[in-house]
Amino acid sequence: MAEVLVYVDHVDGAVRKPTLELLTLARRIGEPVAVHLGPHADEAAKVLAEHGAVKVLAADAPEFAEYLVAPKVDALQAAYDAVSPAAVLLPSSAEGKEIGARLAVRIGSGIITDAVDLEAGDEGPVATQSVFAASYTTKSRVSKGTPVITVKPNSAAPEAAPAAGTVEQLAVTVADSSKGTKIVSRTPRESTGRPDLTEAAIVVSGGRGVNGAENFPVIEALADSLGAAVGASRAAVDAGWYPHTNQVGQTGKSVSPQLYIAAGISGAIQHRAGMQTSKTIVAINKDEEAPIFDLVDYGVVGDLFEVVPALTDEVKTRKG
Amino acid sequence: MSLRIVVCVKYVPDATGDRHFAEDLTVDRDDVDGLLSELDEYAVEQALQIKEAADDAEITVLTVGPEDANDALRKALSMGADKAVHVEDDDLHGTDALGTSLVLAKAIEKTGYDLVVCGMASTDGTMGVLPALLAERLNIPQVTQLSEVSVADGKVTGRRDGDTASEQLEAALPAVVSVTDQSGEARYPSFKGIMAAKKKPVESLDLEDLEIEADEVGLEGAWTKVEDAAERPARTAGTIVKDEGEGGKQLAEFLAGQKFI
Numbered sequence: 001m002a003e004v005l006v007y008v009d010h011v012d013g014a015v016r017k018p019t020l021e022l023l024t025l026a027r028r029i030g031e032p033v034a035v036h037l038g039p040h041a042d043e044a045a046k047v048l049a050e051h052g053a054v055k056v057l058a059a060d061a062p063e064f065a066e067y068l069v070a071p072k073v074d075a076l077q078a079a080y081d082a083v084s085p086a087a088v089l090l091p092s093s094a095e096g097k098e099i100g101a102r103l104a105v106r107i108g109s110g111i112i113t114d115a116v117d118l119e120a121g122d123e124g125p126v127a128t129q130s131v132f133a134a135s136y137t138t139k140s141r142v143s144k145g146t147p148v149i150t151v152k153p154n155s156a157a158p159e160a161a162p163a164a165g166t167v168e169q170l171a172v173t174v175a176d177s178s179k180g181t182k183i184v185s186r187t188p189r190e191s192t193g194r195p196d197l198t199e200a201a202i203v204v205s206g207g208r209g210v211n212g213a214e215n216f217p218v219i220e221a222l223a224d225s226l227g228a229a230v231g232a233s234r235a236a237v238d239a240g241w242y243p244h245t246n247q248v249g250q251t252g253k254s255v256s257p258q259l260y261i262a263a264g265i266s267g268a269i270q271h272r273a274g275m276q277t278s279k280t281i282v283a284i285n286k287d288e289e290a291p292i293f294d295l296v297d298y299g300v301v302g303d304l305f306e307v308v309p310a311l312t313d314e315v316k317t318r319k320g
Numbered sequence: 321m322s323l324r325i326v327v328c329v330k331y332v333p334d335a336t337g338d339r340h341f342a343e344d345l346t347v348d349r350d351d352v353d354g355l356l357s358e359l360d361e362y363a364v365e366q367a368l369q370i371k372e373a374a375d376d377a378e379i380t381v382l383t384v385g386p387e388d389a390n391d392a393l394r395k396a397l398s399m400g401a402d403k404a405v406h407v408e409d410d411d412l413h414g415t416d417a418l419g420t421s422l423v424l425a426k427a428i429e430k431t432g433y434d435l436v437v438c439g440m441a442s443t444d445g446t447m448g449v450l451p452a453l454l455a456e457r458l459n460i461p462q463v464t465q466l467s468e469v470s471v472a473d474g475k476v477t478g479r480r481d482g483d484t485a486s487e488q489l490e491a492a493l494p495a496v497v498s499v500t501d502q503s504g505e506a507r508y509p510s511f512k513g514i515m516a517a518k519k520k521p522v523e524s525l526d527l528e529d530l531e532i533e534a535d536e537v538g539l540e541g542a543w544t545k546v547e548d549a550a551e552r553p554a555r556t557a558g559t560i561v562k563d564e565g566e567g568g569k570q571l572a573e574f575l576a577g578q579k580f581i
Contacts, residue, residue, distance in 0.1 A: 073456075094464075105456040110543025111418065111449065138546050141547060182491065183489060184487075184490050244481065244502050259578070284571070298574045300563050300571050301561070306563060313568070
């Protein structure tokens, strides 16, 4: 069976969920071979093996942390040369897309980004994408070279499929030309303790109607009662009420949770582009004409400062 | 010596319009108005600020696209770019990201450059890979996804805000930069800027000028193929209730019914 390279997204060996989803999708088109760059490959290998990685190609070099993206492209290319895979899969993060793009140029292959599903086809893997603010669903394939495909988080449920997951060291030479962009300093983001926005099963977002940073705790309280991530519309972010890293929409994060709750968000096209593929959509807005209500499974026309706290209380009561 | 800045911009269908696919599964450009991609306005803005901070700099705005794409160039010129290059060729119809990066890279080399500035993504394809593709093709550093950028002493520095960390980056010129919508509001063209733009030079190039064969680009030369595009079925109308004191409770009831609570 053909091998499929899966680029591992991890924090110090703690594998992030989108990678487990990639392994699940990779098994539809071949045998997953994981590529782990950076420290703690042995720890990662256990989780990767449980999810179907037949092999883990591991490399660690200081250059991965000292320079932006390019050294990781060198490493992934080394893995590509070692395996001759049927496809290369990466998570659809900013870095995943950039690594995939540069690899595609080097190996003369096409690239598809932001796939939401993947299946085997007669002429290679077929990727489903959601485009034009999710108003269209397309199916595409790479027609030249080895398909390089990046997949959005929440595109598949990770399935356990125990495999050998043998760790093999990958020899990597980082080219001088890959040391062009120095990472001078790095400030880790402070953890809020809430789930990651793109990975969360439930997202509660606040918009213009929240009317001030001081009111966002109302949104956070609902999120915490549901174990959800907190999102914000661009209007709320531009007003400085919530950090840009929490922005949902075309220029922020694109989310596809089981449940999306929009509070005080009118639903401009730019916002819809980032949340329209959510499975269940709920909105709370004073304006019954707000375009968000065209998308909802359930909508409440009302003041979010009345409805959201009442909902939070009810959730807490029901959860006991 | 003059700092040569090239800003890559894209002419895109208006996202607030009714966007759809043509029969050949390329983006239908006839039925919806086009404009300069909003995210590229941030790139033009940062280029202008870099120029303003430099002793001597010149901004060339570059696009690949059909005749109408000229509108995007005019907008950038009216904001303050100095000149424009328009790559236009019938054989470019249907070119994908890899093909576009090939054309842009050749045009950038022909124009001459010290710094290439791009938006973080286009507002139509939204792939966000073009800056990395250009860095690879031009074999120069990529300093991408910046929310802050500055150029001094032959170096570009900037801040990249990622999911898990915020990084301070540095590279020697020449380099490819991409900026996010957090980099700073784009200026509106002034009346004077709009009038001045009419007189600024727009150079037109075709594939022959760039020594690119027709079969390397276009729909036939694309590295990817769209096999099917289907309009997403409209969502069935949801339940909408008016809050008369019970809205929160009713919503909780709905969420419980869906097993979210």
